[in-house]
Amino acid sequence: MSPEGTNNIHVAIIGGGITGIIFALGLQKRGVGFTLYERTPGFTELGAGIGFSPNAERAFKIINPEIDRVYKKLTAPTHIEEHFQWVDGYKTNEVAARLLIGVDSFLGGRRSDFVDGWSELISKDHVKFNKELAFLIIKDDGKVSLQFKDGSVDEADVVIGCDGIHSRVRQLILGETNPASYASYTNKYCFRALVPMEKARAALGAERTTGGDKSLNRFMYNGPNAHSITYPVAQGQFLNILLVISDPNPWKTEDGKHTASGSKGEALRAYEGWHPQVRAIADMMPDELQKWAIFDMYENPAPYYYRDSVAIAGDAAHAAGPHLGSGAGFGIEDGLVLATVLEAVNAKLDGQSGKTKVELCRDALAAYNNMRYDRTQWLVGATREAVALFHWQDENVGSDFGKFLPEITKRFHKIWNHDVDKMVKKTLGEFERLVRALPN
Known part of the structure; x- marks a missing residue:
């Protein structure tokens, strides 16, 4: 961690679900100071099953190799070539379409097991429980004051809302009366x-x-x-x-x-x-x-993912249905981009960039927004399209599995084949471009 009294940034993470935990581990690996605030008394998740898409699995290794180690321990790789298999469940019970995933890809487990295993990796003095966010105030010096419902107050240079589909941070960024602050059925x-x-x-x-x-x-x-x-x-x-x-x-x-x-x-x-x-x-x-x-968040999408030194990630930014199995994976991609660009802020705090800490933090969040917005918004719409295919509600496809397979394949492949290494490089390039630009 960054030593006390230095000029390095400190990040507040709101929410201790999968996105918040993975992001925290990315910052921890990179020596970026952070505090994770969770509104419940401990890290908890429902015991329902979850699988992680291949793009997320590749991101684990880059964010923090310990994430991947725990993941493999919990999922027990089989070295088996795996497929998704679609069955005509209405008429025949026959497998009607198959899609290759890969070897030891899209491994699954219980959400609670992953949260328990990964949260154990986080340094305990950087987590505060029973902290439900009430308000955020941007101070004159650019720092963000966090006010919690228990009356306590903290501050940070950057706040990232990983607080899920009911995100309080999203409401504070977009406005409590804005329809985009709330998900829809x-x-x-x-x-x-x-x-x-x-x-x-x-x-x-x-x-x-x-x-x-x-x-x-x-x-x-x-x-x-x-x-x-x-x-x-x-x-x-x-x-x-x-x-x-x-x-x-x-x-x-x-x-x-x-x-x-x-x-x-x-x-x-x-x-x-x-x-x-x-x-x-x-x-x-x-x-x-x-x-x-x-x-x-399809009907009223968030028009942007940050304001000043505050941003949202994961379901807080782009909640999608579960039908393409990639909501958590996209939150993990968010965490990788954010950890990358916030580490780059610390590297710039030598006075040579010509920008203040506040300006660099805002450039970092702008770079994150620019890198993630189009891909994550695509997922929300593609997920709606996918469930229509599954429910035989697509007028052009119906129950025809011959037409179904290419349609669903192109959506899955856009998710799975994402080059996360290239994403990291492009993130740093976008940050450099913004840093070189004149202050607003």
Whole structure:
């Protein structure tokens, strides 16, 4: 870490989810001072399954090799060539399309396991719990004052909101009355569960659960107005199940939350008339379920990701649905860009650039915004397009898997094939360009 009393910057990270933790580890590796503020009493995540796209896996190694070490420990690489496999879940139960992912790519596990493992790497004296942000004030000297709901106050040179889809930092950047400060309902909701593998294998058979020596068995069952995803997690101990259902109605709850009570019966009704295999998947769910509304930032996108020395990243900036499996991965890309450019600020603080610390911090966030905006906004729209393909709602594709495969492939490949090394170089080039420009 940067020694006390130096002129180096100090970064405040709001939110201790995956994006915030990965970003913190990137700063820690680069010797950039930071404090991570989490509103809960500890690092917590739901135990639902998650997979990380190949672009995110490559970024782990650049951000901080320890991230990749823990990741590999938790996912237990198999050295197996893996595919996504799409099944006609409505009529035939046959695999109708396959897409090569690669060897030991898109490895999955429980969110809670990743958060626990990665958070242990963060120096404990740089984390503060039970800190829910209330307001931010830009002071006369350019520093940012952070005011928390418990009445405490801190300050930083840069504030990065990694506080998720309900981001308070986004509201403070864009304005509390701005529609872009709030996510909107996608007219999709989901049920999810982790089912013990023995139970799953008994219901579905080995071919669609534990697999053999050629596949980890990642299946999606497509059909009218719904789809179902299954894949093993926690080194094969559980089958992760996700049921995604189209919903023409507005989302309404008394407390404004994105969750509501549901039931297995509701899930089964959504798959009425589908192939028995898919109904067997739904029938493995617990009798009482949590219904998760899927919100995103498509209808009212954030027009920019920073103001002054404050920025947003991950879902706080560009929340997308889960349908391309890349929301977390794009947050990780954000963390890499931010860690890279904020390290570059410290390198400039020798007085030779002709700019003040405040100006350099704002140039860094402008470079981050310029590097990340187009790609992340594309993801939000592409994710909406993908779920329409899965639910046979695309008028040009419908249930034709011959047309489906090239459409979904080009979206996945744009995500997976992103050159993260080039992204780092372009980030530094954009920062240098802005530093050379005259102050506004």
